[in-house]
Amino acid sequence: MEVKTSKERIFEEAAILFREKGYRAASMRDLSDRVGLKPSSFYNHIKSKEEILQKICLENAKKFVDGMKAIKKESDDPLKQLQAVIRLHVDIAIKDRSSVTVFNDEWKHLSEPFLSDFLKMRKRYEKEFSKIIEAGVKKKIFRKLNPSIALFTILTSLRWIHYWYKPKRKIDVKTLENDVINLLVHGISKV
Amino acid sequence: MEVKTSKERIFEEAAILFREKGYRAASMRDLSDRVGLKPSSFYNHIKSKEEILQKICLENAKKFVDGMKAIKKESDDPLKQLQAVIRLHVDIAIKDRSSVTVFNDEWKHLSEPFLSDFLKMRKRYEKEFSKIIEAGVKKKIFRKLNPSIALFTILTSLRWIHYWYKPKRKIDVKTLENDVINLLVHGISKV
DNA sequence: GTCTATACGATGATAGAC
DNA sequence: GTCTATCATCGTATAGAC
Numbered sequence: 375m376e377v378k379t380s381k382e383r384i385f386e387e388a389a390i391l392f393r394e395k396g397y398r399a400a401s402m403r404d405l406s407d408r409v410g411l412k413p414s415s416f417y418n419h420i421k422s423k424e425e426i427l428q429k430i431c432l433e434n435a436k437k438f439v440d441g442m443k444a445i446k447k448e449s450d451d452p453l454k455q456l457q458a459v460i461r462l463h464v465d466i467a468i469k470d471r472s473s474v475t476v477f478n479d480e481w482k483h484l485s486e487p488f489l490s491d492f493l494k495m496r497k498r499y500e501k502e503f504s505k506i507i508e509a510g511v512k513k514k515i516f517r518k519l520n521p522s523i524a525l526f527t528i529l530t531s532l533r534w535i536h537y538w539y540k541p542k543r544k545i546d547v548k549t550l551e552n553d554v555i556n557l558l559v560h561g562i563s564k565v
Numbered sequence: 566m567e568v569k570t571s572k573e574r575i576f577e578e579a580a581i582l583f584r585e586k587g588y589r590a591a592s593m594r595d596l597s598d599r600v601g602l603k604p605s606s607f608y609n610h611i612k613s614k615e616e617i618l619q620k621i622c623l624e625n626a627k628k629f630v631d632g633m634k635a636i637k638k639e640s641d642d643p644l645k646q647l648q649a650v651i652r653l654h655v656d657i658a659i660k661d662r663s664s665v666t667v668f669n670d671e672w673k674h675l676s677e678p679f680l681s682d683f684l685k686m687r688k689r690y691e692k693e694f695s696k697i698i699e700a701g702v703k704k705k706i707f708r709k710l711n712p713s714i715a716l717f718t719i720l721t722s723l724r725w726i727h728y729w730y731k732p733k734r735k736i737d738v739k740t741l742e743n744d745v746i747n748l749l750v751h752g753i754s755k756v
Numbered sequence: 757g758t759c760t761a762t763a764c765g766a767t768g769a770t771a772g773a774c
Numbered sequence: 775g776t777c778t779a780t781c782a783t784c785g786t787a788t789a790g791a792c
Contacts, residue, residue, distance in 0.1 A: 380775080380776095395673075396587065396589060396673065396674070398587060398589035398590045399589045399674065401766075401767065401768085402767080402768060402769085403766085403767080403768095411775095411776075411777095412776070412777060412778085413768080413769085414769080414770075414771095414776080414777070414778080414779095415775070415776050415777070416769095417768095417769070417770075418775055418776075419775090422768080422769080423768065423769090453754065456753070479670075482586075482587065483587070483590065507753070510753070514755060515754065515755060515756075516753050516754060516755060517747065517748070517751070517752075517753055517754070517755055519744040519747060519748060519753075520736060520740055520741075520744050522729075522734055522736065523736065523740070523741060523744040523745060523748070524744065524748060524753060526726075526729040526730075527722045527744075527745055527748050527749070528722070528748070528753065529729075530721060530722045530725045530726070530728065530729065531718045531719070531721045531722040533725070534721045534724075534725060535721070537721065538713075538717040538720075538721065539717075543713055545711060545713065545714065549711055549714070550711075550714060553710045553711050553714040553715070553718075554714060554718055556708065556710060557708070557710060557714070557715060557718050557719070557749075557752070558718070558748075558752060558753060559752045559753055559754045560708070560751075560752040560754055561708075561748070561749060561750045561751040561752035562647070562698070562701070562707050562708055562710075562715060562719065562749060562750055563644065563706065563707060563708070563750045563751055564705060564706060564707060564708055565706075571757080571758095592784080592785065592786085593785080593786060593787085594784085594785085594786095602757090602758075602759095603758070603759060603760085604786080604787085605758080605759075605760080605761090605787080605788075605789095606757070606758050606759075607787095608786095608787065608788075609757055609758075610757090613786080613787080614785095614786065614787090
C-alpha cells in the first residue's frame with residue numbers, strides 16, 4: 375500500500391519546501407519540481423497556495439490544543455502536567471518536523487480571518503500553559519518568578535526544538551524528553 | 566542633533582519592516598512608504614535589498630561574538646560565564662529588538678557566500694557556548710545531560726527572547742535577566 | 757540625491773485542449 | 775486529472791531628467 379494521492383503528496387512536499395525556504399520564498403514552481411506535477415495541476419486539488427499553509431497551521435494547532443486538554447484531564451498535579459506538556463512538544467516536534475516548523479515559523483503569512491483565528495488559539499494555549507505554572511507556584515511546588523518570564527522561557531525552549539533537533543544527532547525521544555524535563559524543572563546547576 | 570541620514574533611515578526602517586513581514590514578504594515599495602523615498606532612490610545609498618539583510622546579520626553576529634569573547638576573558642567560572650551569556654542575550658534582544666529578530670529569523674535568505682560565512686560564525690558561537698557547559702559539567706557544578714540538549718534548550722530560550730518580550734509588558738531588564746538566570750540555572754521547581 | 761518611467765523576470769492562478 | 779499556453783501582478787533594479 376503506501377500509495378499516496380496527489381493531494382497528499384502536495385501537502386507533504388509543501389511542508390518540506392516551506393520549512394526549507396520559508397513560505398514566501400517557496401514558489402509553486404519549486405513545489406512542482408518536487409511533486410512531479412505542473413503548477414497548474416495543483417489547482418485541481420487545492421484552491422490556493424495559502425490553503426496549504428492554512429491546513430498545516432490548523433492541524434498542528436489542533437494537536438497542541440488537544441494534547442493540552444488531555445493533559446489537564448489526566449492529572450491535577452502541576453509538576454506532572456508540566457512534564458507531560460514537555461513530552462507533548464517533544465513528540466510533536468519529532469514526529470513531523472517539517473509540519474511543525476511551518477506551523478511555528480510561517481503562520482504570520484496567513485491572511486485574515488485565518489490569522490486572527492490562529493492567534494486566538496495560540497493565546498488560549500499560552501493561557502492554559504500559564505495556568506499550570508501559576509498552580510504550581512500557588513502550591514509552593516514551583517519557584518515564584520515573573521509569570522510571563524517563566525512561561526515564555528520554558529515555552530520558547532519547547533517551541534523551537536524542531537529548529538535544532540536533527541535525526542542525525544541520534545538522540546532518542548526518551549533521552550530528549552527526560553533531559554529537557556530535567557533541565558527546565560531542576561536547572562543546569564547541581565546545587 | 567538627532568538628524569538621521571537617508572541611509573540610516575533606510576536601515577532602521579528596513580529592520581522594523583523585515584521583522585514585521587519577514588524579509589521575502591517585505592518589498593522595496595513597502596520600505597519606500599516608511600522611509601518616504603521612492604524605491605529607486607534607495608539605490609543611491611545601497612547596492613541591493615540583500616545588502617540591508619547582510620549588514621543587519623553581520624552586525625548582530627559581531628555583537629554576540631564580541632560579547633562571548635569578553636565573557637571568557639573576564640572569568641573562568643562556568644556558572645559566572647553562563648550568567649553573563651544570559652545577560653548578553655537579554656541585553657542585545659532588548660536594545661534593538663527589530664535588528665536582532667531579523668538577524669535571528671531571516672538569515673536563511675542570505676545568498677552565498679554570506680550564508681556560509683554566517684553559518685560558520687554561528688557554529689563557532691555555539692561551540693563557545695557549549696564549552697562553558699562542558700567545563701561546568703567537568704567541575705561538577707553542572708548537571709550531566711546530553712551536551713546538545715543542554716546547549717540548545719538553554720540557547721533556544723535565549724535566542725527567541727525577542728519573540729515574546731514586548732516593551733509594553735513592562736518587565737525591566739534586571740528582572741528579565743535575573744528570572745531567566747534563575748530559571749535556567751535552578752529550574753522551575755523549588756525542590 | 758530624488759524623481760518619473762520603465763525594464764523584465766518571477767509569481768500565483770486561470771483557460772481550455774486532451 | 776494533467777497538460778500547454780498565458781495572464782495580470784508584483785518583484786528588484788536601472789536609465790536618465792532635474
